[in-house]
Amino acid sequence: MSKHYWLMKSEPDAYGWDDLVAEGEGTWDGVRNHRAANNLRTMEVGDEAFFYHSNVGREIVGIATISQAGLVDPTDPEGKWAAVKVKPVRKLANPVTLKQIKADPELAGIELIKLSRLSVAVITPEEWEHILAMSEG
DNA sequence: GCCAACGTTGGC
């Protein structure tokens, strides 16, 4: 399987990029949306994900990598929901804001905007490269 | 099986 790209949302007040860096590895659990959970199940070790700050900041702040995949959510007593573990890779040179993403016609189809409430979203390789270029440009 | 009511998320 080829590498997939993702976008994972978190409220920085609850668990932000700095928390992930401080811990070194974070468990992505507590997802109770079927589509988001399905995305979690599709993840493989080595996939990369944008780390997005929702609510406060509303911007992509860094890149994380999937360090463990296919886990059972430890917060689910029934063991039906999925979880993964992630490690920080690097902070973006410049954060890419939701405003920038919305203003860019090339990103009009991005799942982050189309399904704005999804906590784990798909990023296409094209979107990945484009957002990286925005960060560096 | 339909749909109204309600709860949650997250942008503004």
Next chain:
DNA sequence: GCCAACGTTGGC
């Protein structure tokens, strides 16, 4: 603080 979008629940 408000509201739109979406998911879930429950009455019928």
